[in-house]
Amino acid sequence: MVPALDLSAAELGRRIAARELSAREVVGAFLDRVAEVDPALNAVVELRAEAALAEAAAADERGSGGPLHGVPFTVKDWIDAAGLRCAGGQPAHRERRPARDATAVARLRAAGGILLGKTAAGPDNPLYGRVGNPHDPRFTPAGSSSGEAAIIAAGGSALGLGSDSGGSIRQPAHCCGIAGLRPTTGRVPLTGHFPFICATADPRTVIGPLARHVEDLALALRLIAGPDGADPSAVPVPLGDHAAVRLAGTRVALYLDHPHTTPHPAVVRATHAAAATLAAAGLVVEEATPPGLADVYPLTLDYWRRPESDSPDEWVNGGTFDPATLGPISAEDVERSLFTWDRLRRRMLPFIGAHPLVLSPAAEKPAVPHGEDGGGIPYTLLWSLVGYPAVVVRAGTTVEGLPVGVQIAAPPWREDLALAAASIVERTR
Amino acid sequence: MVPALDLSAAELGRRIAARELSAREVVGAFLDRVAEVDPALNAVVELRAEAALAEAAAADERGSGGPLHGVPFTVKDWIDAAGLRCAGGQPAHRERRPARDATAVARLRAAGGILLGKTAAGPDNPLYGRVGNPHDPRFTPAGSSSGEAAIIAAGGSALGLGSDSGGSIRQPAHCCGIAGLRPTTGRVPLTGHFPFICATADPRTVIGPLARHVEDLALALRLIAGPDGADPSAVPVPLGDHAAVRLAGTRVALYLDHPHTTPHPAVVRATHAAAATLAAAGLVVEEATPPGLADVYPLTLDYWRRPESDSPDEWVNGGTFDPATLGPISAEDVERSLFTWDRLRRRMLPFIGAHPLVLSPAAEKPAVPHGEDGGGIPYTLLWSLVGYPAVVVRAGTTVEGLPVGVQIAAPPWREDLALAAASIVERTR
Incomplete structure (x- = not known):
């Protein structure tokens, strides 16, 4: 890999601003990569090589800018970028080209x-076909921010934006061996997400960053966080600096077994390794199981059964799940589910x-070959249901050489805590 | 009225702390009042006179405390106070005596x-009977924080806590001639509200303060705001100081007519008077109608039709509304309503x-005689649906001598703006 490709986005921005690297050569190197x-991965569905190089040349000429000055990034097909196709993976929308950037895209550009x-x-979607895992293209990168995680893991992009309703940032980060952040619900405006997210019905879906380096998740979050005057679900809660967090003495709950999932041995090993790393850094790790785990799948299935939920499509990746089998739902069932959901949120706070x-x-398993059952994802679904921030960061490797991530969740609005802990795991991997 | 009874809660606290007044004499004066x-009002359903006097004596002995040091307050029957009956106005719960204070109550006590x-x-509820409006007991104080507004307006309490799903703080404040604040949804924990509020289903209901003085709304809000570790819907957004706000040049939208309501002439007069007051203070008042007004009643009715919504009871005050006539709702209707609701929230931000x-x-009308149709309340319902802060403050008087309030709403989390504007209206009334 060309040296620049392995730097963090933050470091690239610093070096380009200091003229140690040019934006033109950095963007060129990523495009070459x-x-x-990509012929083996099929991760990138539309490239704007010429425009990106022109912008890089202009950035070099301008000579100064924000913290991402001249840094290349990519965006999931579900998030609008002006003039580029954004079909949400749906053939019916293959000609959809939004006129405006999503808020998060506009902010990274700014x-x-x-x-x-x-x-x-x-x-493996009907519009774009199968995306390969960069560690072995016969394996899946998981979904749904699949291409995003794959191209970042392969060194073809320094930073990316994905979205996550139940694990769609975190599962691909796990399977591709990179870092991904599900921000607190309400932290990042969803303006420009396609399909449209109706926040009064869906408090699970968020936009968040993926990167090879945890510091880039923190940088991107700082840039994309905060109300935009268009998304009523975005809330102006101050964001802490993860680099200023001191975690020694902080209690960490460790749990592996789930009523509906028994993790793969490589997953168990990686999780214990991360626990040991955190303990060595002075955190107090103890086994403790969050409340309400048995509610995670029923609540999620209830949500999918709701009439205007598009979500089943997102998860039908291995042919193992047919949303039609769920059957219809009554208004009584919706309300009952909302009360159970609320109870889960209440129980989690203490x-x-x-x-x-x-x-x-x-997740239950590392990446699996395309077409095989990817296993359960109750671990990521849990934090989607309560809306808490959660980072996935690589913490191990299977005997076959595939990456294994772990997930670190924190209280609402405390992305800084989760990112600080993920930085520790990352440094000692 | 005994002079102390007319002071603001904030001023009472200052004078008691400075030993210009004793807590014992202040509490005694309010109990006397x-x-x-109350024999004519029937506003207070349980009095703890002896305990309050003992606490006042202890406060005098202690000699220092928080900003409400020695200041008497009251609490609506829907909000728990340890050991006191909290029946939610429901005869079935007449023996319910919670062991713990609601968070907001505990914070005012602290x-x-x-x-x-x-x-x-x-x-006029089945458990307690009819509450009189202190300006004329034959008139209604409106609902549902009825007794709270009535006893504060009558000088029997310096400060109170109510709750508001569509106007339940603001309507009684309007009809009784005091001030009431609906905080931003998520500002004040709902822990200890009875009936239980399921925030995943109900983003309308909030706990907030009522008082004779706007500065007391600001003081109480500062005390009761912020997450409590028990209510997952409470959000840690910083709260601005209304006294530090400079409003000159701020644009104020003024609207009176509503597709479903034509306001009473006294209401029109009071609203125009408040507009003139704000304009004289340098604010830029212009007629402008918020979007989505025609959605307010349909969305509210859809909400009430949802199976586990208790809310119709709250509004069946004049015998003019029978929730059974609404008929059942399907899951499709619920989702469609949530999408319409979301659209309203989106349209309001610009x-x-x-x-x-x-x-x-x-409201459409000033207070009406008990049993008469109180008129429409789309003005307060609107801000409940979008979750924005809104203050009601007295701005006029009918020819019969009844008070007339106006409502001032502000962007989410900007209670400081609404309170600052209400202070201007209050000072020049």
Whole structure:
């Protein structure tokens, strides 16, 4: 890999601003890398090579900018970028080209970021086909921010935006060996997400960053967070600096077994390794199981059964799940589910109060071959249901050489805690 | 009225702390006032006179405390206070005596406030009977924080807590001639509200303060705001100081007519008077109608039709509304309503961005005689649906001598703006 490709987005921005690197050469190197790896991955669905190079040249000429000055980034097909196709992976929308950037895209650009292109949503969708895992293209990158995680892991992009309703940022980060953040619900405006997210009905879906380096998740979050005057679900809660967090003495709940899932041995190993790393850094790791785990799948299935929920499509990746089999839902069922959901949220607060970090597997299994059952994802679904921030970061490797992530969750609005802990795991990997 | 009874709660706290008044004499004066006025009002449903006097004596002995040091307050029957009956106005719960204070009650007490007792919920409920309007007991105080507004307006309490799903703080404040605040949804924990509020289903209901003085709304809000570790819907957004706000030049949208309501002439007069007051203070008042007004009643009715919504009971005050006539609702209807609701919230943001204050009537009519149709309340329902802060403050008087309030709404989390504008209206009334 060309040296620049392995730097963090933050470091690239610093070096370009200091003229140690030019934006032109950095963008060129990433485009070359895309050309090299994407034929096998099929991760990038639209590339704007010429425009990106022109913007890079202009950035070099301008000579200064925001923290992403001249830094290339990519965006999932479910998030609008002006003039580029954004079909949400749906053939019916193959000609959809939004006129405006999503808020998060516009903010990364305003910080100097240079958009390379759009990436496939879903590991095998009818519009774009199958996306390969960069560690072995026969394996799935998981979904639904599939192309985003794959191209970042392959070094073809420094930073990306994905979205996550139940694990769609975190599952691909886990399977591709990179870092991904599900921000607190309400932290990042959803303006420009396609399909449209109706926040009064869906408090699970968020936009968040993916990157090879945890510091880039923190940088991107700082840039994309905060109300935009268009999304009523975005809330102006101050964001802490993860680099200023001191975690020694912080209690970490560790849990692995789930009533509906028994994790793969490589997942168990990686999670214990991360626990040992955090303990060595002075955190107090103790086994403790969050409340309400048995509610995670029923609540999620109830949500999918609701009439205008598009979500089943997102999860039908291995042919193992047919939403039609769920059957219809009554208004009584909707209300009952909302009350159960509320109870889960209530029960979680004292738990997270006692354990401000929760370490768990990211998923039941590492990446599986395309077409095989990817296993359960109750670990990521849990934090989607309560709306808490959660980072997935690589913490191990299977005997076959595939990456294994772990998930670290924190109290609402405390992305800084989760990112600080993920930084520790990342440094000692 | 004994002079102390007319002071603001904030001023009472200052004078008691400075030993210009004793908590014992202040609490005694308010209890005397309750004994004098409540036989005609029937506002107070349980009084803790002896305990309050003992706490006042202890406060005098202690000699220092929070900003409410020694200040008497009251609480609506829908909000728990340890050991006192909290029946939610429902005969089936007449023996319910919660063991713990609601968060908001505990916080006022922790700030030195002395709880006098509980007040009737609803202007005419089956458990407590009819509550009189202190300006004329034959008239209704409106609902549902009926007893709270009545006893505060009558000088029997310095400060109170109510709750508001569609106007339940603001309507009684309007009809009784005091001030009431609906905080931003998520500002004040709902822990200890009875009936239980399921925030995943109900983003309308909030706990907020009522008082004779706007500065007391601001003081109480500062004390009761912020997450409590128990209510997952409470959000840690910083709260601005209304006294530090400079409003000159701020654009105010003024609207009176509503597709479903034509305000009473006295209401029109009071609203125009408030507009003139704000204009004289340098604010830029212009007629502008918020979007989505035609959605307000349909969305509210859809909400009431949802199976586990208790809300119709709250509004069946004049015998004019029978929730059974609404008929059942399907899951499809629920989802469709949530999408319409979300659209209303989206459409409001650019409007409130252009006009950070919205001045309107609080209701179609001033207080009406018990049993008569109180008129429409779309003005307060609107801000409940979008979750924005809104203050009702007295701005006029009918030819019969009844008070007339106006409503001032502000962007989410900007209670400081609404309170600052209400202070201007209050000072020049």
